[in-house]
Amino acid sequence: MGEVQATGAVEEYKFRDCGNRGRHMSSGKSFASNVVRLQPGRGRGHASVDETVLTQIIAAQSEIARAGLDPLKVVDLITRHSQTMTGSTGAVVEMVEGDELLYWSASGSIAAHRGFRIPSEGSISGLCLRTGQVLQCDDSEHDPRVNIEACRRVGLRSAILVPLLYEQRTVGVLKVVSDQPYAYTRRDAATLEMFGTFIGATLHHTLEHARTLAEAAAAAAGEQEARERHDAQCASLRALIDTGAISPVFQPIFELDSGRIVGYEGLSRFPEQPAAPDGGWFAAADTLGLCEELELACIETIVAVAHRLPADAYLSVNVSPSTLLREELEALLARFPGERVVVEITEHSQVADYATLAERVQALRTRGWRFAIDDAGAGYASLRHVLRLSPDIVKLDISITRDIDQRLQHRQLAAAIVSFARETGTALVAEGIETAAERDTLTALGVRYGQGFLLSRPAPI
Structure with missing residues (x-):
């Protein structure tokens, strides 16, 4: 899930990028x-x-x-x-x-x-x-x-x-x-x-x-001011949730070889007013303890119009591990055909109890839902999510996709993840494809699916 400012730029929702041994080299060598x-x-x-x-x-x-x-x-x-x-x-x-x-x-x-x-x-x-x-x-x-x-x-x-x-x-x-x-x-x-x-x-x-x-420590001296700012942001955020001011947008996910659209990722666009705090509304919600409420509100707006998507395309929504445990999520996504639901588990949140999370994933799979791990390779949690939750889909992070045609190490890392996906029967989707060279390189490496501004920008349906 993501947030898009009024300019149309999408901020994707992530709970939060020699030589061999040899002879002595003389000082005159280039x-x-x-x-x-x-x-x-x-x-x-x-x-x-x-x-x-x-x-x-x-x-x-x-x-x-x-x-x-x-x-x-x-x-x-x-x-x-x-x-x-x-x-x-x-x-x-x-x-x-x-x-x-x-x-x-x-x-x-x-x-x-x-x-x-x-x-x-x-x-x-x-x-x-x-x-x-x-x-x-x-x-x-x-x-x-x-x-x-x-x-x-x-x-x-x-x-x-x-x-x-x-x-x-x-x-x-x-x-x-x-x-x-x-x-x-x-x-x-x-x-x-x-x-x-x-x-x-x-x-x-x-x-x-x-x-x-x-910054928080420095602000301690102005405790009253901080409380007032906290209350104002809470009020603004609750107003966004309660008034339905959040608009859904969808970014297509393509089969790279054929150009066929196989799915859509649901994202969220926020109004110009009230102005978003520094870091965006999702970062503010995380700080204010309202991240689950905001996330569920965004998913509700996405599901409300998802019936307009092509019948042969799946719907993908971003969900934090804590929100995945909420019963409200199951009720919201029950409005959409289960076999077309993909839940992307975001990677920036630490998971205290993987056993409970894995049990929840398995229970929801009985509805036909599939699960994806977002931002694979980007940070501390993504690979652990992959190993512990056995996802159906792994999404290759933009930090690996970016300039992959120019950086050998990015290609080596992507090839390792492609090999893992092939051996485990996991689908692989590359995020953030912005150039034809990146797309062609990913295709040559065996990445079958992708999304990004080169292919299509997020838009309403």
Whole structure:
């Protein structure tokens, strides 16, 4: 489920993105080739990531999820797992502060340097940040891209650097280091980039949550003002729910090969007035404790007009795990043929009791409902939802779809999910397709279904 501002833009509802070991390289060698561009190959330097490494990454992701939204715990786990998976002597997450990069979290040999700052200009970390490319330094003593004094101070002789991306924006740099030259293979770089693909969105959400908490703490001095604002937002939100001001829109889901429409995702459009709070109405509802009420109200408006959809197309609605347990949801969706209902379980909410949720899913399947996991690969919960709930459909997150024709690691991750879907008999839908090159690449990888602005924008029916 999503919300669309009056301009028509849809805000989808999500409860809340090298070389092999070799000879010594002389200082006169060009380092243009040390931008890591992973190519298919064989042997020790092969850049592909096998099932064992993917399992390690999923295990690391699960542990990071259990850390909750404490930013220090999350980044400490990121550095520790990065160091372990690549056999490094140390690892660091670097964050931008003005014209400098701050060692925000560090492990292993460089743990003592937490808080260390290096200029962004004239450093390989700054280059990674600016270019958004995976970089590898085989020997800092002979690499003109590095800040040699900083490298010597922290004991860095070789390194791999991965930009942490969220929706095409670099939010930090993940760097693993060794005190030995030529310590890394292309496989190490592939492993770290895949890990970075998983955790970019997680780190972003954690930092956003930390900022939200900081803002709340700062606002404590104006407690009365905060209460008045809370009451006003509650009144505005309840007015939206009670007056029926929320309008449904539908985005088609296509079979990519044939161009045939197989289903529609129901989204929601809100009026210009009252103006939406920062972050949108769903974020406000989450804060106010009204998320389930808003979600049910949106689903009610969607179902009310869903009979206008083609009879051979299914209806897909987004539902948080907590709302899925509500009896009102079952009553609402009972108005639509059960064999045409797909419930997308959103991924940004933690689930305390998977046994109860799985039991509910199985009970609702007797109505003919199918279940999808939204945003697969985007953050901490999606893969766990897939493993615990055995969905009929998995939706590939836009952070993987975006630029998939240009990013090998995105294609490798998508191929792994395609393989999983094929072996388990799960349908795969790619979200956020915006270019023909993305669509063609996804089709070539075996993704059968997709949606996005390239294919069709959300619209009323």
